[in-house]
Amino acid sequence: MKASNLEIIRLNNLKLGAKIISEQLKHGLHLGKKTGVGLEFEQYRYYEPGDDPKRIDWKYFSRSGKYMIKESQTESHLNIRMLLDLSGSMNYEENGFKRLDYAKNLIASLAYMANQQGDALSFFTFQEGKVSQKVAPSPKAFQRIIYQLEQDQASGSWPISKQDFPELKSKQKELIIFVSDFLQKESEWIEIVEQMRHPKKEIVLFQILGDQELNFDQKGNFKFEDLEGNRSIDLDGETVRTTYNEAIKSYLTNLKKAFHLPQVHYYQVKMSESIAEVITRFLADRQL
Secondary structure, eight states: OOOOOHHHHHTTHHHHHHHHHHHOOOOOOSSSSSESSSEEEEEEEEOOSOOOOGGBOHHHHHHHOOOOOEEEEEOOOOEEEEEEOOOOOGGEEEEEEHHHHHHHHHHHHHHHHHHTTTOEEEEEEEEETTEEEEEOOOTTTTHHHHHHHHOOOOSOOSSSSOOOOOOOOOSSOOEEEEOOOOOOOOSSSHHHHHHHOHHHHHHHEEEEEOOHHHHHHOOOOEEEEEESSEEEEEEHHHHHHHHHHHHHHHHHHHHHHHHHTTTTTEEEEESSHHHHHHHHHHHHHHHH
């Protein structure tokens, strides 16, 4: 039986949780793979002019009379930059755990897989208007990312004023994985993604949202708190339901349009979704 998100988060052990989640994934899915000459058989394809005749499977030819070439799976080593939003809204809680807990386990699991296949890892956080590199690429980057994730806490707000971050503008070939709720007052997160864009980069955005954030259906009186400020307000759930649901639907529709960019892949994720299933969906898309 697969462990639930809550069970994994309650382990309070990101490394163990990452291992459990990776074992739940479909066999053979990798962060990056290409087909070529390698050790493990992947598939046959027809011989084409220009192919090395030595790659023809002559045993297969003797049985079928067809000139076929064996292809195999070889791992493509990647430079992977992990980014985590640490603004206060990441403390939103639903289903018995915080959004930040979900985000940490998602990043830890992806970092675990990348480490297993020898990819170069680095880790950055966003908090109160500052981008901080917490872990630089090194042979021990995975262990350092796990340690840093265990220490990091979410607080404060991200300023709406446009800022320039040179550290996000590298021109090297890399895969960027950015985990956030992408809830913004104006267009601050969109502007940051725009800063990172480059033809050599692939950017993957995971937007983590609670089920009630996506479709509020509660009745009764509630105290709504601003997790990035000190404000709170008492409202009747049924009264605000229609207005809220229309507003969040419009916001997410516009956000999806804004993120519909070359080399940018946007995933909206519910906190009730299995982390393993989310990663499986992402990795399956990468194989296409």
